[in-house]
Amino acid sequence: MSIGSMLGDILKSFFKKPATEKYPFERYEPSQNLRGKLVYNPEKCSGCQLCIKDCPADAIELLVVDKANKRFVMRYHTDRCTFCGQCIESCRFECLNMTGEQWELASLKKEPFEVYYGRDEDIQFLLDRAAQPGTGEPCGGEGEGA
Amino acid sequence: MNNISLPPLVALLVFPGGLFLMALGLAYEYIDRKLVARFQNRLGPRWFQPLADLVKLLAKEEIIPDGVHRGLFIILPVIAVAGALTAALYTPLAGFMPAYSFPGDLVVTLYLLSVMTLSMGLAGANTADRFSLIGATRTLTQLFSYEAPFLLALLGPAIAAGSWQISTINLYAENNRWMIFTQPVGFIVAIIGLMGKLELPPFDAPEAETEIVAGALTEYSGRGYALFRLGKDIELVIGLTLVSAFYLGGLANPLEFLLKTLALLLVVAALQSLFARLRIDQTVGLWWRAGAILGLVQLAVIIAGSSWLRPLLFK
Amino acid sequence: MDLEPNKKFVVPIGPQHPALKEPGHFEFAVDGEIVTGATVRLGFVHRGIEKSAESRTYVQNLYLMERVCGICSHVHGTAFTIGVEHLAGVTVPPRANAIRVLVAELERIHSHMLWLGVAAHEGGFDTLFMYSWRDREKVMDILEEISGNRVHYSANVIGGVKFDISEEQRGKILSSLDFLEERTRHYLKVVNEDETFLGRTVGVGIMTREQAESLGAVGPTARASGVERDIRVDAPYAGYEQFPVRMITDTRGDLHARFVVRIEELFEAYRVIREILDHMPEGELTARVPRRIPAGETISRVEAPRGELLYYIKSNGTDMPERVKVRTPSLCNWGSITSVAVGHKLADMPMLLVGIDPCFSCNDRTITIKSAGVDLGWTWEDLRQHGIEAYR
Ligand code: SF4
Ligand code: SF4
Numbered sequence: 001m002s003i004g005s006m007l008g009d010i011l012k013s014f015f016k017k018p019a020t021e022k023y024p025f026e027r028y029e030p031s032q033n034l035r036g037k038l039v040y041n042p043e044k045c046s047g048c049q050l051c052i053k054d055c056p057a058d059a060i061e062l063l064v065v066d067k068a069n070k071r072f073v074m075r076y077h078t079d080r081c082t083f084c085g086q087c088i089e090s091c092r093f094e095c096l097n098m099t100g101e102q103w104e105l106a107s108l109k110k111e112p113f114e115v116y117y118g119r120d121e122d123i124q125f126l127l128d129r130a131a132q133p134g135t136g137e138p139c140g141g142e143g144e145g146a
Numbered sequence: 147m148n149n150i151s152l153p154p155l156v157a158l159l160v161f162p163g164g165l166f167l168m169a170l171g172l173a174y175e176y177i178d179r180k181l182v183a184r185f186q187n188r189l190g191p192r193w194f195q196p197l198a199d200l201v202k203l204l205a206k207e208e209i210i211p212d213g214v215h216r217g218l219f220i221i222l223p224v225i226a227v228a229g230a231l232t233a234a235l236y237t238p239l240a241g242f243m244p245a246y247s248f249p250g251d252l253v254v255t256l257y258l259l260s261v262m263t264l265s266m267g268l269a270g271a272n273t274a275d276r277f278s279l280i281g282a283t284r285t286l287t288q289l290f291s292y293e294a295p296f297l298l299a300l301l302g303p304a305i306a307a308g309s310w311q312i313s314t315i316n317l318y319a320e321n322n323r324w325m326i327f328t329q330p331v332g333f334i335v336a337i338i339g340l341m342g343k344l345e346l347p348p349f350d351a352p353e354a355e356t357e358i359v360a361g362a363l364t365e366y367s368g369r370g371y372a373l374f375r376l377g378k379d380i381e382l383v384i385g386l387t388l389v390s391a392f393y394l395g396g397l398a399n400p401l402e403f404l405l406k407t408l409a410l411l412l413v414v415a416a417l418q419s420l421f422a423r424l425r426i427d428q429t430v431g432l433w434w435r436a437g438a439i440l441g442l443v444q445l446a447v448i449i450a451g452s453s454w455l456r457p458l459l460f461k
Numbered sequence: 462m463d464l465e466p467n468k469k470f471v472v473p474i475g476p477q478h479p480a481l482k483e484p485g486h487f488e489f490a491v492d493g494e495i496v497t498g499a500t501v502r503l504g505f506v507h508r509g510i511e512k513s514a515e516s517r518t519y520v521q522n523l524y525l526m527e528r529v530c531g532i533c534s535h536v537h538g539t540a541f542t543i544g545v546e547h548l549a550g551v552t553v554p555p556r557a558n559a560i561r562v563l564v565a566e567l568e569r570i571h572s573h574m575l576w577l578g579v580a581a582h583e584g585g586f587d588t589l590f591m592y593s594w595r596d597r598e599k600v601m602d603i604l605e606e607i608s609g610n611r612v613h614y615s616a617n618v619i620g621g622v623k624f625d626i627s628e629e630q631r632g633k634i635l636s637s638l639d640f641l642e643e644r645t646r647h648y649l650k651v652v653n654e655d656e657t658f659l660g661r662t663v664g665v666g667i668m669t670r671e672q673a674e675s676l677g678a679v680g681p682t683a684r685a686s687g688v689e690r691d692i693r694v695d696a697p698y699a700g701y702e703q704f705p706v707r708m709i710t711d712t713r714g715d716l717h718a719r720f721v722v723r724i725e726e727l728f729e730a731y732r733v734i735r736e737i738l739d740h741m742p743e744g745e746l747t748a749r750v751p752r753r754i755p756a757g758e759t760i761s762r763v764e765a766p767r768g769e770l771l772y773y774i775k776s777n778g779t780d781m782p783e784r785v786k787v788r789t790p791s792l793c794n795w796g797s798i799t800s801v802a803v804g805h806k807l808a809d810m811p812m813l814l815v816g817i818d819p820c821f822s823c824n825d826r827t828i829t830i831k832s833a834g835v836d837l838g839w840t841w842e843d844l845r846q847h848g849i850e851a852y853r
Contacts, residue, residue, distance in 0.1 A: 005655045010185035020189035035609035056524035084615040186591040297580035356583045358813040421657040423585020425808040
């Protein structure tokens with residue numbers, strides 16, 4: 001039985017630096033294993049779409065540019081992703097990975113939430129096609145059924 | 147103690163009443179919050195936070211709920227602040243002579259300080275809100291329980307000084323041994339009484355947010371709420387001033403005022419962070435069982451001491 | 462209990478109230494400060510999770526189920542995978558089982574420390590709240606270090622776990638555990654010795670063993686009343702067979718006993734984690750599980766930080782479950798509040814509420830509406846209409 005058993009704590013804290021993190025002035029150094037933004041490497045991708053099938057949040061889409069030559073573009077919606085890492089687990093060709101550095105993904109605009117991964121010319125090709133009137137979605141119709 | 151003579155209007159509106167007191171109140175609220183935060187290993191607010199809160203609240207719409215007496219709802223916060231501001235005129239703020247002083251002003255000051263609590267209780271009882279009603283009941287219950295011990299605790303020095311005038315007691319305290327040493331029990335009761343009066347944790351049952359939201363003030367918003375908060379800040383300053391003037395060897399100059407009241411605030415902040423909240427029945431029990439009896443014993447000793455022992459001790 | 466609003470002074474707590482971190486509605490009839498009646502109304506955060514599980518694959522459901530609860534996400538995932546693995550007839554490699562237990566115990570530490578803070582806050586002891594949450598960051602850091610996420614660790618995959626524990630991580634965990642153990646010892650002392658805190662907990666909300674049993678209480682709430690009920694001991698799952706835990710019970714049944722039981726469980730968790738790290742079985746992390754799960758039904762039970770968590774899964778042979786039913790521990794413990802509250806002071810209510818460590822969003826799932834004793838079958842349209850009427 002005692003009164004004020006936390007006296008030691010509060011006296012110590014009085015002379016200590018506060019535990020509060022001063023984000024965003026001081027950036028927290030995350031662990032190397034942090035599951036941050038997803039990255040996709042088109043070189044090894046076989047287009048099997050297993051990652052897309054398993055994603056619980058519909059956060060990734062595979063846009064097919066040329067199926068025979070294995071030219072794919074991945075559209076990744078950072079705002080939908082739950083960072084569960086299932087896609088990485090599902091991919092047998094190790095095309096997908098999560099970065100520990102990029103985790104400050106908040107944005108006031110919508111555009112940064114839509115990320116395209118792939119060879120530059122493929123992305124350009126898709127974006128050009130989307131820009132043409134009447135074609136609508138960049139993936140067109142053929143992307144889906146692949 | 148310095149004596150300054152100011153035109154009455156200045157004394158009322160700028161110094162020591164009015165603006166100065168409000169600024170001081172906000173500053174002390176900031177220090178209190180910062181200290182509690184540091185004790186809890188947190189960062190705490192920035193220096194302008196209390197002022198920003200006040201300005202924000204004043205700028206907001208005041209919602210007058212259904213089922214209240216409109217006049218009372220509007221006037222009660224004003225009465226509360228007015229009571230606290232008036233009480234300040236009789237206290238040796240910032241180490242200067244009180245602006246007004248007459249024999250017996252101690253009793254008047256104490257009653258003026260209670261006006262604030264009373265208005266809060268009435269404000270709660272005025273609304274139909276259930277949290278407010280319970281808060282009001284608790285506020286008034288607490289008022290009845292701490293008033294007596296706090297009064298007794300401040301009577302000790304008064305009897306020792308043989309006066310009911312705050313400035314005289316202050317003068318006596320300056321010239322004698324610190325009363326925290328001669329009357330330690332009275333000091334403890336006074337500090338706890340002050341915390342109970344201000345409804346600071348652990349005596350914050352009347353506004354326990356996890357039970358009854360904001361207690362008596364639940365329905366208040368905007369201007370009314372701002373005024374009540376301001377009143378509380380002012381009361382904090384006055385309470386600290388009184389206790390340190392009486393028990394910590396008087397307040398002779400502004401520097402002494404700052405040092406002593408801040409030291410007292412440090413203790414009060416530490417006490418705030420040390421305990422779990424007392425239930426209202428525990429608060430009342432503590433007061434009447436411990437506080438009042440201790441205060442009475444102390445008083446008896448002082449009376450005995452000043453009539454029989456003083457000739458022996460101070461000759 | 463019947464309330465007659467005209468005669469009694471009823472204090473409503475919730476759905477929006479500073480004491481509640483999630484929406485729920487309680488009505489306490491009071492006489493002065495004394496509570497004379499209590500009712501609970503739940504269902505404000507019904508999210509339709511069970512229904513949506515029926516249109517997702519098992520793999521996707523794993524992540525959906527993790528999101529039933531934000532505090533004990535791992536146990537939900539574990540209960541679901543254990544059920545699915547059982548249906549598929551797959552044995553999980555021992556190393557994966559050990560890692561599942563490791564994460565589950567880390568999660569228990571984080572959940573109990575969170576609870577300690579919340580409970581202290583409800584009792585107006587904000588200093589204890591701040592300190593226990595500050596120290597809880599250590600567990601969160603460990604979880605981030607090993608899994609990559611601080612809240613929804615997603616450690617499980619169907620058939621195993623996602624990550625291994627490296628030697629470097631092992632060192633980090635052990636050093637954090639030392640710190641946590643020392644702090645926990647300190648908190649146990651505070652909880653056991655601080656006079657003001659004891660004043661709020663000892664003898665408050667006593668639930669006898671008989672009451673706990675007849676109300677079907679689970680988890681630390683039941684164990685604090687002397688009911689020996691812990692799935693980790695009664696029906697060991699995952700790695701608990703290899704790394705057994707000791708059941709912590711107390712006989713007093715009051716709030717203080719619940720504090721003590723939960724804090725003692727922390728020590729047990731530290732011990733088990735050390736044990737696992739020292740004797741980590743070698744081997745694979747995952748076993749192959751087919752995408753189509755053979756038809757059948759199963760029940761899996763795990764011990765969540767709040768008590769027994771039960772999953773019922775029915776498979777029809779496709780890659781999507783036909784039915785998933787979740788029964789969370791909080792649901793079993795509500796009864797203890799309404800029956801124990803009467804006779805206590807209003808000021809004790811927040812602590813009593815938080816004493817069972819309630820998780821509102823977890824338990825708000827299906828509701829059956831009964832009218833005059835007749836169980837009415839509701840169609841989708843009826844439900845929709847009811848929703849519109851109820852919230853008008
Ligand atoms: S991390 Fe999870 S949610 Fe994000 S893309 Fe991969 S599978 Fe989808
Ligand atoms: S699972 Fe891998 S290989 Fe298959 S589509 Fe996805 S990224 Fe490409």
